[in-house]
Amino acid sequence: MKDSKFVYVTYIATAPEKVFQALTEGAVTRQYWGHENVSDWKPGSPWKHQASDGTGTVRMVGEVVESTPPRRLVITWAYPQDQANKAKHTRVKFEIEPIGDMVRLTVTHDELEAASEMDKGIRQGWPRVLSSLKTFLETGKPLDTWAGMK
Amino acid sequence: MIATDIDPVFKALADRSRRKLLDVLYSNNGQTLTELCEHLDMTRQAVTQHLALLEQANLVVTSRRGREKLHYLNPVPVHEIYERWIRKFERSRLQALHDLKQQLEEK
Numbered sequence: 716m717k718d719s720k721f722v723y724v725t726y727i728a729t730a731p732e733k734v735f736q737a738l739t740e741g742a743v744t745r746q747y748w749g750h751e752n753v754s755d756w757k758p759g760s761p762w763k764h765q766a767s768d769g770t771g772t773v774r775m776v777g778e779v780v781e782s783t784p785p786r787r788l789v790i791t792w793a794y795p796q797d798q799a800n801k802a803k804h805t806r807v808k809f810e811i812e813p814i815g816d817m818v819r820l821t822v823t824h825d826e827l828e829a830a831s832e833m834d835k836g837i838r839q840g841w842p843r844v845l846s847s848l849k850t851f852l853e854t855g856k857p858l859d860t861w862a863g864m865k
Numbered sequence: 866m867i868a869t870d871i872d873p874v875f876k877a878l879a880d881r882s883r884r885k886l887l888d889v890l891y892s893n894n895g896q897t898l899t900e901l902c903e904h905l906d907m908t909r910q911a912v913t914q915h916l917a918l919l920e921q922a923n924l925v926v927t928s929r930r931g932r933e934k935l936h937y938l939n940p941v942p943v944h945e946i947y948e949r950w951i952r953k954f955e956r957s958r959l960q961a962l963h964d965l966k967q968q969l970e971e972k
Binding site: 719720721722723724725726821823841842843845846849850 | 894895923926928937939940941943944945948
């Protein structure tokens with residue numbers, strides 16, 4: 716049953732455009748995520764999440780479902796080995812709302828199979844990535860995102 | 866305002882019932898108020914008040930499913946606390962272990 720869902724929210728003192736750029740431009744993504752998100756970001760296009768450690772290892776793949784800069788991005792999210800198996804694809808929705816001089820970034824990850832490897836992995840991953848993104852956009856310095864994790 | 870202020874996070878966490886609420890969401894994320902009340906020995910009104918404080922601290926976020934309002938645990942502020950203090954120590958400990966290993970292996 717793909718009924719597991721997580722909702723993560725972080726408030727960042729920045730502009731919506733900066734957040735959207737930080738999610739979609741490899742040159743920015745690499746600085747706080749250690750990975751580049753690569754796509755032309757057109758609905759129906761593929762995207763990949765590629766390690767920036769020099770190996771270029773593809774860690775996640777999926778399709779762009781919706782892209783409305785700078786407010787909304789919806790993608791599917793799967794392990795490379797499940798690329799052809801749509802039943803295993805999960806979904807990630809990024810919603811970017813300006814609130815005063817801040818941005819509320821909501822990441823909703825759903826269509827997950829409860830207690831699957833993906834389900835456990837993203838529970839560890841998103842809080843780290845979002846903290847790092849926030850620090851990066853607010854201070855210009857990324858965190859050591861994957862420190863202590865293998 | 867919720868935002869980047871960390872005070873509401875500590876205030877929200879400084880209560881046994883609210884921590885219990887977070888535990889209940891941790892084990893089963895995305896519950897309605899009614900479902901949450903079933904797990905807790907509190908009045909519906911008390912749960913509502915606790916949830917409001919947790920939402921203010923950004924520790925709980927809500928999402929609508931039709932007419933239902935579902936509550937989700939948002940661990941991002943807790944992770945920021947971890948980043949701020951704990952990970953610094955972890956890093957130096959790892960470095961110390963690494964140095965020790967190098968020293969021993971050189972011999």
